[in-house]
Amino acid sequence: MALVEVSIIPLGTSTPSVSxxxxxxxxxxxxxxxxxxxxxxxxxxxGDLDTIMDTVRQMHEACFKKDVQRVVTTxxxxxxxxxxxxxxxxxxxxxxxL
Numbered sequence: 001m002a003l004v005e006v007s008i009i010p011l012g013t014s015t016p017s018v019s020x021x022x023x024x025x026x027x028x029x030x031x032x033x034x035x036x037x038x039x040x041x042x043x044x045x046x047g048d049l050d051t052i053m054d055t056v057r058q059m060h061e062a063c064f065k066k067d068v069q070r071v072v073t074t075x076x077x078x079x080x081x082x083x084x085x086x087x088x089x090x091x092x093x094x095x096x097x098l
Contacts, residue, residue: 001046001047001048001080001084001085001086002046002047002048002049002052002078002079002080002085003044003046003073003077003078003079003080003087003090004006004010004044004045004046004052004053004056004076004077004078005042005043005044005045006041006042006043006045006056006059006074006075006076007041007043007073007074007075008059008063008071008072008073009066009070009071009072009073009074010022010025010063010066010070010071011067011069011070011071012070013068014023014067020066020086021063021066021068024062024063024065025059025060025062025063026038026043026059027062028059028062029043029045029055029059030055031055031068031085032045032051032055034046034055035047035049035086037054039092042074044087044089046086049077049079051068053072056075059073060073064071065091066068075077077079078090087090
């Protein structure tokens with residue numbers, strides 16, 4: 001199972017606020033059935049890497065439907081194969097060491 005952090009930044013919007021555009025980009029993720037957590041600076045997605053990457057592309061493309069001409073998408077992938085990894089497990093592991 002992979003964990004992927006994605007940050008989608010629409011550029012050239014009519015206002016400094018991009019929350020409306022981000023909400024549009026999250027619609028494909030909502031429909032995907034993947035587990036995810038929204039953070040102030042991006043979204044962490046948990047699941048099959050192929051499914052996540054297909055969904056991230058849909059998220060990226062969704063921004064263009066909202067009168068945006070340029071989108072920058074950053075992706076970080078944590079694909080651990082020696083044991084199952086979840087969003088909660090990664091956070092818990094760090095908290096236990098604090």
